[in-house]
Amino acid sequence: MKKNIIAIAVAAAMIAPAAAMADTTLYGKIHVSYDFVGGDNADNTTSGFSSNSSRIGIKGKEKINDSLSVIYQYET
Numbered sequence: 001m002k003k004n005i006i007a008i009a010v011a012a013a014m015i016a017p018a019a020a021m022a023d024t025t026l027y028g029k030i031h032v033s034y035d036f037v038g039g040d041n042a043d044n045t046t047s048g049f050s051s052n053s054s055r056i057g058i059k060g061k062e063k064i065n066d067s068l069s070v071i072y073q074y075e076t
Contacts, residue, residue: 023060023061023062024058024060025058028055028056030054031052032049033052034048035047055075055076056075056076057074058075059071059072060072
């Protein structure tokens with residue numbers, strides 16, 4: 001879970017300079033669940049948060065000249 005938070009923070013830091021230069025969109029989906037698995041006794045139970053195919057990304061377009069544009073997308 002901490003790795004996901006770090007990845008989101010890094011992506012947000014990378015977006016700030018790009019947003020000043022280009023038409024940039026931040027997007028994502030968060031799919032998080034809390035899982036509990038019960039066992040025969042208290043020692044055999046487990047629980048925790050799971051990231052189920054969550055993603056975050058940036059995409060955008062930068063016009064180079066009248067006839068040329070650059071389109072980019074990064075997703076993790």
